Amino acid sequence: MSHIDEGVLRAYHDHELSASEQAHVTRHLAQCEGCATHAQRLAARAAWLDAHFTLPEQSAYPTPQQAYSRFVARRPSDPPLRTLEVNPMQRTAFWRRLPTVKVAALVATLLLVLTLTIGPLRTVAADFLRLFRVERVTVLPVELDNMDGARFDSLAQQAQLMAESFEIEIVGESQEVSNAAEATDRLGYPVRLPADQTVDALNIEAGVSMHGTLDEAQLESLFYYAFENKLDLPSSIDGKPFKVVVPPMVRAELGEGCGDYRERARNGCVTLVQLGSPIAEFPDELPVLRLGELFLQLVGYDSAEARELARTIDWTSTLVVPIPSRDMESQSVTVDGVEGTLLTSESDSAAFHQRYALIWVREGKLYGLAGHGDPAPAIAMANSLR
Amino acid sequence: MNYIGDMSQQSGARHVEFEQLFDAHWMRLYRLLLRVVGDPDQADELALDTFWALHDQRGQIETDAIGAWLYRVAMNKGLNALRARQRRARYEAEAGHLHLTQTVRNPITEVERADERAAVRTVLLEMKGRDARLLFLRHSGFSYAELAEVIEVAPGSVGTLLARAEKEFERRYRRMMTGKGEEA
Numbered sequence: 001m002s003h004i005d006e007g008v009l010r011a012y013h014d015h016e017l018s019a020s021e022q023a024h025v026t027r028h029l030a031q032c033e034g035c036a037t038h039a040q041r042l043a044a045r046a047a048w049l050d051a052h053f054t055l056p057e058q059s060a061y062p063t064p065q066q067a068y069s070r071f072v073a074r075r076p077s078d079p080p081l082r083t084l085e086v087n088p089m090q091r092t093a094f095w096r097r098l099p100t101v102k103v104a105a106l107v108a109t110l111l112l113v114l115t116l117t118i119g120p121l122r123t124v125a126a127d128f129l130r131l132f133r134v135e136r137v138t139v140l141p142v143e144l145d146n147m148d149g150a151r152f153d154s155l156a157q158q159a160q161l162m163a164e165s166f167e168i169e170i171v172g173e174s175q176e177v178s179n180a181a182e183a184t185d186r187l188g189y190p191v192r193l194p195a196d197q198t199v200d201a202l203n204i205e206a207g208v209s210m211h212g213t214l215d216e217a218q219l220e221s222l223f224y225y226a227f228e229n230k231l232d233l234p235s236s237i238d239g240k241p242f243k244v245v246v247p248p249m250v251r252a253e254l255g256e257g258c259g260d261y262r263e264r265a266r267n268g269c270v271t272l273v274q275l276g277s278p279i280a281e282f283p284d285e286l287p288v289l290r291l292g293e294l295f296l297q298l299v300g301y302d303s304a305e306a307r308e309l310a311r312t313i314d315w316t317s318t319l320v321v322p323i324p325s326r327d328m329e330s331q332s333v334t335v336d337g338v339e340g341t342l343l344t345s346e347s348d349s350a351a352f353h354q355r356y357a358l359i360w361v362r363e364g365k366l367y368g369l370a371g372h373g374d375p376a377p378a379i380a381m382a383n384s385l386r
Numbered sequence: 387m388n389y390i391g392d393m394s395q396q397s398g399a400r401h402v403e404f405e406q407l408f409d410a411h412w413m414r415l416y417r418l419l420l421r422v423v424g425d426p427d428q429a430d431e432l433a434l435d436t437f438w439a440l441h442d443q444r445g446q447i448e449t450d451a452i453g454a455w456l457y458r459v460a461m462n463k464g465l466n467a468l469r470a471r472q473r474r475a476r477y478e479a480e481a482g483h484l485h486l487t488q489t490v491r492n493p494i495t496e497v498e499r500a501d502e503r504a505a506v507r508t509v510l511l512e513m514k515g516r517d518a519r520l521l522f523l524r525h526s527g528f529s530y531a532e533l534a535e536v537i538e539v540a541p542g543s544v545g546t547l548l549a550r551a552e553k554e555f556e557r558r559y560r561r562m563m564t565g566k567g568e569e570a
Contacts, residue, residue: 045553061416
């Protein structure tokens with residue numbers, strides 16, 4: 001006689017099974033001492049927990065009518081925290097977006113944060129400038145629940161204020177191209193596609209460039225609001241130029257019938273993106289390690305962990321990708337002749353949520369492959385790029 | 387279907403629809419948040435914030451998904467508020483400014499109950515976010531179908547996830563209480 005699964009026993013206790021399943025479990029429990037004991041233990045634990053989740057004593061609850069009057073009487077003085085509203089969806093939304101939106105968009109978003117974290121860099125033409133160029137990708141496991149929505153919101157608001165004084169330009173032109181040769185011709189570097197794969201769509205998507213001068217007071221205020229933390233910047237940083245460039249990206253939809261988002265998973269579509277390394281140039285005086293620490297705190301690490309971890313990252317050349325550690329797993333894989341990072345959704349996620357993304361850097365280009373289900377074919381595909 | 391328009395400009399019909407939505411979900415939402423944060427004023431404020439967030443979505447949420455969306459957002463707001471409060475308490479304690487601000491009706495039992503509820507929240511904040519949400523929601527009376535929607539998991543996995551979360555909660559709670567000198 002096979003035993004009843006723990007989840008079914010738990011649902012049985014809550015009368016959440018169908019009538020026939022409920023009856024089946026009842027019959028089984030009458031005959032199986034092991035399952036009966038297990039069921040009793042689960043029931044006792046559920047009751048014990050119930051007793052720990054009591055509501056605090058309160059004479060009366062506000063009625064919907066009372067609450068609604070207050071609701072219409074005043075709009076909250078603080079706007080709702082955008083990140084808090086986004087958070088509940090973040091786990092799945094991250095995966096939902098990744099295959100379709102593009103790694104470049106992710107890179108662009110990350111760059112906003114990366115602009116704060118770039119490191120003691122190689123000197124370029126001007127002595128006072130430092131250069132950030134992606135040479136490797138590192139995955140940073142983060143606990144979404146440790147991320148502070150309010151901090152993100154403050155940071156975003158302050159960054160938006162700062163960005164108003166920056167020059168932002170579109171780099172290149174978004175357009176559909178017919179094959180890799182045309183894409184190569186337009187971008188001026190070899191665009192690679194996997195061998196023996198149907199290309200459902202091939203597009204070049206415009207990049208973006210942002211440049212301006214740094215404002216010491218604005219930067220300090222940004223950190224004060226976001227971290228309640230004073231950032232001592234050298235006054236010489238004031239007025240120094242900076243530049244961030246995310247080059248145009250090639251995006252290929254591999255497979256058939258990839259245009260319909262709902263059918264993509266069923267059709268086994270895979271998205272391949274490739275782009276030149278995003279580049280950031282910043283004044284030499286930027287206290288990079290400290291900024292790295294604050295970035296790590298922003299994504300949920302406590303100050304001691306952040307300090308320690310920040311020292312282990314080469315901020316000059318590493319694209320730091322925060323991933324929600326509870327929902328995703330990462331591993332190093334050899335891909336396209338280099339070491340890449342494979343991100344997969346956790347195995348206990350619902351099957352329709354399972355996703356993977358493969359990210360690697362080769363010869364100064366950043367590549368990403370994303371799709372649904374088993375990642376093995378994607379690795380083979382990446383290895384066949386030519 | 388767009389339930390929600392600009393409150394200042396919306397038509398009478400839409401206004402009524404939003405009010406009906408408010409009526410239908412207010413009490414459950416408020417009680418859920420009260421269970422999470424333990425403070426009536428804060429629960430009230432967070433519940434109103436949640437409805438404002440819904441209002442700001444301006445019809446971007448499918449009608450069928452509004453309930454799950456509301457409770458998902460509320461849970462998130464609640465847990466964030468709890469976390470912020472814990473952090474604030476830690477800062478204050480570190481700065482030597484910790485003081486008890488709660489008023490108590492029956493000093494002994496209320497303090498014990500409040501202490502117990504605080505311990506429950508501490509344990510829940512240490513747990514996986516999904517597990518904490520699952521426990522708050524289930525022990526607030528949400529059905530398995532509702533849990534599956536709010537937590538975004540397959541309905542058939544709720545029993546297993548719940549059993550696992552409860553076991554984990556008990557383990558952590560007993561360990562914490564043992565640490566405080568209570569018999570496990």
